Amino acid sequence: MKRTSRWSVVHILSVILFCYTILILSSPHCCSARDNITIKSRLGYAQTLVSAGNRFELGFFDPSRSSNVKRYVGIWYTTNPQTVVWVANRGKPLSDNSGVLSIAGGDLKVSDDKGIVYWHTDLGLKRLNLVAKLEDTGNFVLLEYRSKGKILWQSFDQPTDTFLYGMKMDENFKLTSWTSKEDPAPGNFTFKKDPAEESQFVVMEKIITHWRSMEPETGKIFESDVMPSTILNFFDLSNNRPEVYSDKRLVMSFTGDLQYWQLDIDTKNWSLMLWFPKDICGVFNFCGNFGICNSKNKLPCKCLPGFKPKLPEKWKAGIFSDGCSRKNTSCDNDFLSFKRMKVRNPDSFEAKDEKECREMCLSNCQCQAYSYVRQRDTVLCLTWTEDLKDLQDDQDGGYDVNVRVVLSDIGATGRNCETCGTNLVPYPLSTGPKCGDPMYARFYCNNDTDHLSFNAPSGSYNVISVDPEARIFVIQMQSEKPDNCFFMKSSGSRILQLNESSQFNVTSWCSGDLGNFTTDSSLNDTVAVGISWKPPLEPTCTSSAECKDWPHSTCNKTGNGPKRCLCNANFRWDGLALNCTPEGGQSAESFHSNKLLLLILGLSLATAMALFCAVVSICVWRRKVVKRRAKQRKAALHRYDTERGVKELIDSNKFKEQDETGIDVPFFDFESIIAATDNFSEENKLGKGGFGPVYKGKFPGGQEIAVKRLSSVSGQGLEEFKNEVVLIAKLQHRNLVRLLGYCIRREEKILLYEYMPNKSLDSWIFVDIWHQNMR
Numbered sequence: 001m002k003r004t005s006r007w008s009v010v011h012i013l014s015v016i017l018f019c020y021t022i023l024i025l026s027s028p029h030c031c032s033a034r035d036n037i038t039i040k041s042r043l044g045y046a047q048t049l050v051s052a053g054n055r056f057e058l059g060f061f062d063p064s065r066s067s068n069v070k071r072y073v074g075i076w077y078t079t080n081p082q083t084v085v086w087v088a089n090r091g092k093p094l095s096d097n098s099g100v101l102s103i104a105g106g107d108l109k110v111s112d113d114k115g116i117v118y119w120h121t122d123l124g125l126k127r128l129n130l131v132a133k134l135e136d137t138g139n140f141v142l143l144e145y146r147s148k149g150k151i152l153w154q155s156f157d158q159p160t161d162t163f164l165y166g167m168k169m170d171e172n173f174k175l176t177s178w179t180s181k182e183d184p185a186p187g188n189f190t191f192k193k194d195p196a197e198e199s200q201f202v203v204m205e206k207i208i209t210h211w212r213s214m215e216p217e218t219g220k221i222f223e224s225d226v227m228p229s230t231i232l233n234f235f236d237l238s239n240n241r242p243e244v245y246s247d248k249r250l251v252m253s254f255t256g257d258l259q260y261w262q263l264d265i266d267t268k269n270w271s272l273m274l275w276f277p278k279d280i281c282g283v284f285n286f287c288g289n290f291g292i293c294n295s296k297n298k299l300p301c302k303c304l305p306g307f308k309p310k311l312p313e314k315w316k317a318g319i320f321s322d323g324c325s326r327k328n329t330s331c332d333n334d335f336l337s338f339k340r341m342k343v344r345n346p347d348s349f350e351a352k353d354e355k356e357c358r359e360m361c362l363s364n365c366q367c368q369a370y371s372y373v374r375q376r377d378t379v380l381c382l383t384w385t386e387d388l389k390d391l392q393d394d395q396d397g398g399y400d401v402n403v404r405v406v407l408s409d410i411g412a413t414g415r416n417c418e419t420c421g422t423n424l425v426p427y428p429l430s431t432g433p434k435c436g437d438p439m440y441a442r443f444y445c446n447n448d449t450d451h452l453s454f455n456a457p458s459g460s461y462n463v464i465s466v467d468p469e470a471r472i473f474v475i476q477m478q479s480e481k482p483d484n485c486f487f488m489k490s491s492g493s494r495i496l497q498l499n500e501s502s503q504f505n506v507t508s509w510c511s512g513d514l515g516n517f518t519t520d521s522s523l524n525d526t527v528a529v530g531i532s533w534k535p536p537l538e539p540t541c542t543s544s545a546e547c548k549d550w551p552h553s554t555c556n557k558t559g560n561g562p563k564r565c566l567c568n569a570n571f572r573w574d575g576l577a578l579n580c581t582p583e584g585g586q587s588a589e590s591f592h593s594n595k596l597l598l599l600i601l602g603l604s605l606a607t608a609m610a611l612f613c614a615v616v617s618i619c620v621w622r623r624k625v626v627k628r629r630a631k632q633r634k635a636a637l638h639r640y641d642t643e644r645g646v647k648e649l650i651d652s653n654k655f656k657e658q659d660e661t662g663i664d665v666p667f668f669d670f671e672s673i674i675a676a677t678d679n680f681s682e683e684n685k686l687g688k689g690g691f692g693p694v695y696k697g698k699f700p701g702g703q704e705i706a707v708k709r710l711s712s713v714s715g716q717g718l719e720e721f722k723n724e725v726v727l728i729a730k731l732q733h734r735n736l737v738r739l740l741g742y743c744i745r746r747e748e749k750i751l752l753y754e755y756m757p758n759k760s761l762d763s764w765i766f767v768d769i770w771h772q773n774m775r
Helices: 002-026 229-235 312-316 354-362 485-496 588-636 643-652 670-676 718-730 761-774
Strands: 036-038 048-050 056-061 072-077 084-087 100-104 107-111 117-120 130-134 140-144 151-154 174-180 183-194 197-205 208-212 248-252 258-263 270-276 291-293 301-303 307-309 324-326 334-341 347-351 369-375 378-384 399-405 443-446 451-456 459-467 472-478 504-508 526-533 553-557 563-567 571-574 579-582 685-689 692-698 704-709 739-745 748-754
Touching: 036 100, 056 130, 100 130, 174 248, 183 248, 229 248, 229 258, 229 270, 301 307, 307 312, 334 354, 347 354, 354 369, 354 378, 354 399, 563 571, 670 692, 670 704, 670 739, 670 748, 718 739, 718 748
Parallel strands: none
Antiparallel strands: 036 130, 048 056, 056 072, 072 084, 100 107, 107 117, 130 140, 140 151, 174 183, 183 197, 197 208, 248 258, 258 270, 291 301, 307 324, 334 399, 347 378, 369 378, 369 399, 443 451, 451 459, 459 472, 472 526, 504 526, 553 563, 571 579, 685 692, 692 704, 704 748, 739 748
């Protein structure tokens, strides 16, 4: 009985010990809670290292979680969802679960069971006392036991797309985005210090500047481009307060945004606090040179008055990076003034007053614009001698910029209204009684905001742009249905309440709808509407002095209407040209120029007819030659089947460098071979030897051929090429492919053989043996 009790106690103790062991092993801090590996230990798939404070984890992960397995070694926060901050083998993932992270040969390595290395530190340290440790800062370090923790390598020196507190932001530091949300391979965007200005920062899209920070200037602050002190302090290691910055990270996103994130300690969720660029106009020079950007408009880009898009088709498609160019490059011009403009990189000089500043710019044809800034008792003259870049209007702060233009190119007359912001208000459009035509007085310029508005019977709408040449302006208005252009087109006239007697007509709805280019959600329910204006009547006046801008006119009264600058005898009013033109349609001054134009047109027509006749004659002659050669080729296909035929070829000695087509073996046009092989496509490639590749071809009649394209580096000259033609023609045999022809064009030397599917191995062996003998 006592023996039975004793065994029962032992059994109970064993069960308790077993349960305790299972409990310990199931603890999250058991096995996976180690934070380092040594030479004697390694990290395999499904194993991780966890930092001492349980903040970061290191191991293998698959960001795509798809059937196409891609394993990477990375570091991520222990919070959910998984937030990766560093990747080792980002350019070379493993395709299975056999990967291990180990210390071997003095290096950290990621390899598989076949010994293939996917990433390594390339240190080559001949030491045995190494340890790799994941620290609570997210830094993975390689240490030496006996050197008091000396760091031999650290992940902080090789960041991927994320900046963590403790990294050193110097001139060598760079963040590189992922390719996509699920692919950590190096992407298109990088963040680093600006090489041109070390105190500033830049985001590059490959070799193109995507965003650039700016130094704040007194009175000219552009907040959207100034790196905030919050991030600058995050970069500064002298702010030795890891408890403040340990829950923050800066990410170079694959979308091109530089993002500043902060972790909520209570909810363990990440919040996006700051990002750059703020909107599409924050993208560096989004509208190109001399293009103005406004992210509050449905159409974000337009050219300065006096400029036009360099590539109109791309501009209409919403690709603005090529910018605008001057309509007239003459140096004999004047300036248009624009208020509160953002523009970069001025040169500065001291000037007595605004007049001196203007004269300094006007005297230099390279000067594109100027601005003057009063600082106490001095005037600081700012000038731009290069193309104006990264222009934005509607800025809080900014420069009052005077841009050089040729006034005649913008239709400037004495009755034009002053510019409103970056919008020119050309005649006959009117914003008040002192400019334009009263019949077109539907516009209002807010002097506080410099916004131009169009007052329709249905309400007031923001004017985005004005095109004097096309006589069209574009307004922005709310759509009754979000992004429903069809609805707006069918009911737009009713909405604006523009009747047939109005001076304005709707020409296009959803004009250049560029909603996909803006990050402003408030524009989702807006459309851009193009409105044209009808040619005006003669200008109104009170005296003939006011008609000086319209030659050949006099101020007179007609009917019950106001006085107008009516055209003199033998002249009539042209509402499109905005002047009085001679009866009959042309002025005396233009008669001689038109006569010269007709003479030039006649000579051009005669030259074109002569050229046309020459071209037709050449085409007829070439057609006859082509037909004759085709007959010769057809007859020559079976001419050299015998040794006698080959002897005739050799004796004829017609194969000459100066006359490529002199050989009697058929000569084929290079263009026909291109067509037969689909431009030597890979799909038609049969193989490749030491002297070049062989392609399958097919002529329009259905004949299949094998085309041997001799490589330019094969060393085979014209004489060797001739010998091959002769030899192949001589040795016609039922087991060898037949030579059908050849082609020579510049560096191209091509042989055409009979195509023998599945039966030509011996022929290719023979050719290779022959090439070896020819060497």
